Amino acid sequence: MGPEPYEYGESELNSSIDWRTRAETDADIPAIHVINQAAFDRPDEADLVDALRADPAWIHGLSIVSTLPDDTPVGYALLTRCHVDSAPALCLGPCAVLPEYQTSGAGAAAIRAGLAAAEQLGEAFVIVLGHPTYYPRFGFEKASEFGIGLSIEVPDEALMALTLDPARPLPRGTVRYAAPFGID
Structure with missing residues (x-):
């Protein structure tokens, strides 16, 4: 997983385009592959989505x-199952x-x-x-502040966590990603 392919300026917050969003359909799969490959300028993330x-x-x-x-489709976001120790997360x-x-x-x-x-799925x-500097606008905070880490070295500020239910505190432990991510 490399850095996200964005320019992180504030202009995104003031966009005049009214973006429509929806879950992918089978017909979107080729476009999603193109979006990921073009955004990252390499096939790794596009191949990862296909494997996931x-x-x-x-x-x-x-x-x-x-x-x-x-x-x-011109933009894309994916949430998949992971775990923080044994607690299910995304x-x-x-x-x-x-x-x-x-x-x-x-x-x-x-x-x-x-x-x-x-959140609707519970x-x-x-x-x-x-x-x-990009993900905090969605409520993400540095994961290490909650006792969450990875089994590999990454910059501390790059691993972030969010609870979608304020009544449920984030679990502590090590993030375990799905096998296609290649992170043990």
């Missing part, structure tokens, strides 16, 4: 696209936007829709490994 679709970590309804008014990522739409709010719209869908905890 075949993994038990995949949760239908939590692969979200943001679309243009004509329903063309992993946010990859998140990607076609380069020509970055900083337009397409990524933020997909992430917000994904978090809302996860999920409580979300983990993200990403840019430390």
